[in-house]
Amino acid sequence: MTHDELRDELRALGGEVAWPPTPDLAGAVAARIARDGVPAPRRRSWAPALRPAVVLALLLVLVIAGIAIVPPARTAVLDLLGLAAREQVVRVPRLPAATPSLRRGPDLGRRVTLARARAAVSFPVRVPTALGPPPEVRLSRQLAGGAVTLLYGNRHALTMFRGQGEPFARKLVGPRTRVVETTVAGHPALFLTGAPLQWIALDRSGIPVQSTARLVDANVLLFDAGGVGYRLETSAGLRGALAIARSLRPRP
Amino acid sequence: MAVVGRPLHHENELVERARRGDAAAYEELVRLHEHVAYRTALVFSASPADAQDAAQEALLKAWRALPRFRAGAPFRPWLLAIVANEARSRVRAAGRRAGRERRAFALEPARAGEPPDAAVLVRERHAALAQALAALAERDRTVLALRYLLELSEEETAAALGCRRGTVKSRVSRALQRMRTSMEVAR
Numbered sequence: 001m002t003h004d005e006l007r008d009e010l011r012a013l014g015g016e017v018a019w020p021p022t023p024d025l026a027g028a029v030a031a032r033i034a035r036d037g038v039p040a041p042r043r044r045s046w047a048p049a050l051r052p053a054v055v056l057a058l059l060l061v062l063v064i065a066g067i068a069i070v071p072p073a074r075t076a077v078l079d080l081l082g083l084a085a086r087e088q089v090v091r092v093p094r095l096p097a098a099t100p101s102l103r104r105g106p107d108l109g110r111r112v113t114l115a116r117a118r119a120a121v122s123f124p125v126r127v128p129t130a131l132g133p134p135p136e137v138r139l140s141r142q143l144a145g146g147a148v149t150l151l152y153g154n155r156h157a158l159t160m161f162r163g164q165g166e167p168f169a170r171k172l173v174g175p176r177t178r179v180v181e182t183t184v185a186g187h188p189a190l191f192l193t194g195a196p197l198q199w200i201a202l203d204r205s206g207i208p209v210q211s212t213a214r215l216v217d218a219n220v221l222l223f224d225a226g227g228v229g230y231r232l233e234t235s236a237g238l239r240g241a242l243a244i245a246r247s248l249r250p251r252p
Numbered sequence: 253m254a255v256v257g258r259p260l261h262h263e264n265e266l267v268e269r270a271r272r273g274d275a276a277a278y279e280e281l282v283r284l285h286e287h288v289a290y291r292t293a294l295v296f297s298a299s300p301a302d303a304q305d306a307a308q309e310a311l312l313k314a315w316r317a318l319p320r321f322r323a324g325a326p327f328r329p330w331l332l333a334i335v336a337n338e339a340r341s342r343v344r345a346a347g348r349r350a351g352r353e354r355r356a357f358a359l360e361p362a363r364a365g366e367p368p369d370a371a372v373l374v375r376e377r378h379a380a381l382a383q384a385l386a387a388l389a390e391r392d393r394t395v396l397a398l399r400y401l402l403e404l405s406e407e408e409t410a411a412a413l414g415c416r417r418g419t420v421k422s423r424v425s426r427a428l429q430r431m432r433t434s435m436e437v438a439r
Contacts, residue, residue: 001435003428010400013381017401020300025286029311030279188301 089173089190089222108149108159109140121146123162123228130247131156156244157218159231173197180238184230184245185252189223191238221245225252267327271318278318282311285328288402289335292412295397296339303339310338329411332404336412384435392427399424 001009117139118125125148127133134150147161173179176195183189196217221232221241230252234241263284269277282289290307297303314334321330385393398409399420410420 001432003425003432006428006432007400009377009381010385010396011403013378013385014401014403016378016382019291019294022287022290023304023308025290025304025308025311026279026282028308029282029315030275032308032312033275033278033315 089179089192108138108151108157109147110138112137112139114150117148121148121162123160123226124250125150125160126248126250126252128158128244128247129249130244134158155235157233158244159233161229161231162227182238182242184221184223184242185225187223187225187252189221189245191241192220192222193238228252263327264324267318267321268323270315271321271323275315278315281327285331286311288328288404289331291402292332292335292398292404293339295394295402296336296343298343302342306339306342307335310335313338326407329405329408332408333411333414337414380435384431387434388427388431391423392430395420395423396427396431 112120114125114127114134114137117137120139122145127150131150131152134152136151138149138151140147140149145162147159149157149159151157173192174195174197177192177197178194180191180193181188182191197220218233218235219237219241221230221234221238221244223230223245230245230248232241232245234244236244263281266277266281266284270281286307289311290303293303293307293310294300297306311331314331317334321327385396388396395409395413398404398412399406404412406417406420410417413420413423415423
């Protein structure tokens with residue numbers, strides 16, 4: 001292959017890489033200019049980073065992996081979304097079999113008081129004022145650093161945890177589940193709605209632990225703030241879920 | 253990918269208006285370049301979220317720096333240089349912190365109407381190509397990504413990398429050679 005041919009092939013490959021959708025930079029910049037006049041630089045306090053060009057490398061890996069794994073002619077689209085590497089959302093053509101399970105599954109941990117949960121973990125346990133004091137609190141030690149879940153009957157379950165860098169959970173969503181990118185107090189968030197999804201725990205090396213795969217028949221709002229991951233499983237829609245998340249006190 | 257096709261006359265007018273402090277003109281100008289600005293930031297960044305922050309911050313810095321922009325000079329290379337600088341400096345700063353983040357990547361569906369046999373061949377070729385590109389050193393991968401995946405001009409690539417056009421030519425040539433060699437070895 002000559003250099004010219006390789007150049008042409010690379011240009012064609014550029015068309016294969018599905019870049020993440022471009023955010024509304026013009027709108028965001030215009031809003032900052034209107035608000036601040038001459039805007040001040042902003043730093044992300046929560047987003048750690050890898051070495052440079054990791055995104056590009058991952059894009060390429062996904063091209064390779066997708067070509068290798070996804071069914072013939074790549075009619076299926078594979079999306080992988082993650083939040084600070086703690087939870088990932090993977091779109092698949094079809095959900096594998098899993099046991100429909102309850103939000104009150106054993107993985108939520110033992111029942112404790114709110115005060116006990118706060119004393120047991122190193123991150124702030126926040127309560128959504130929109131829902132009030134939680135009728136039930138669970139403390140799990142399955143994750144390093146612990147996880148605390150506030151349960152509000154069968155309508156809402158809010159789990160908080162401190163991620164340790166590696167993904168620990170993966171959500172599989174089928175074609176009928178919508179994934180909406182949004183924000184909570186300026187932090188990127190994902191809202192999953194429209195159809196049941198499957199929740200799979202991962203071990204430390206990122207291998208799925210199939211025994212804990214379960215179907216989640218609820219809307220899910222995922223976001224990270226201040227190094228803490230939040231997962232709200234709720235019967236509320238996007239607006240309601242955001243209202244709950246934005247009412248967390250103290251503010252994330 | 254479509255990152256070209258800008259009516260220059262209109263762009264020059266927007267630049268002039270923006271230089272005089274017209275924020276609406278600057279918004280329109282950013283709208284023309286936000287795709288390529290974001291993707292350039294992606295090439296240097298550790299995550300799409302970081303790329304978004306870097307691109308946004310760079311666009312605000314460019315707004316502040318517009319009075320120093322040389323009238324009549326090409327706008328896009330100047331802008332991409334600011335975006336790439338911002339993304340690089342954020343990666344350097346973040347490199348001191350531990351952690352990982354992964355987000356949004358996807359494969360596009362096959363193009364409609366492509367004969368199955370051809371599709372298989374193209375798929376295999378692209379897989380080999382992507383593998384060889386991913387295996388290159390970061391310096392080589394970056395220059396090829398800017399120049400061919402994003403289809404930036406030599407001038408724009410040079411601006412993004414902070415080097416001369418001649419350096420881009422030689423770096424591209426060496427990177428292509430290394431890629432060819434690795435693909436031949438892999439056969």
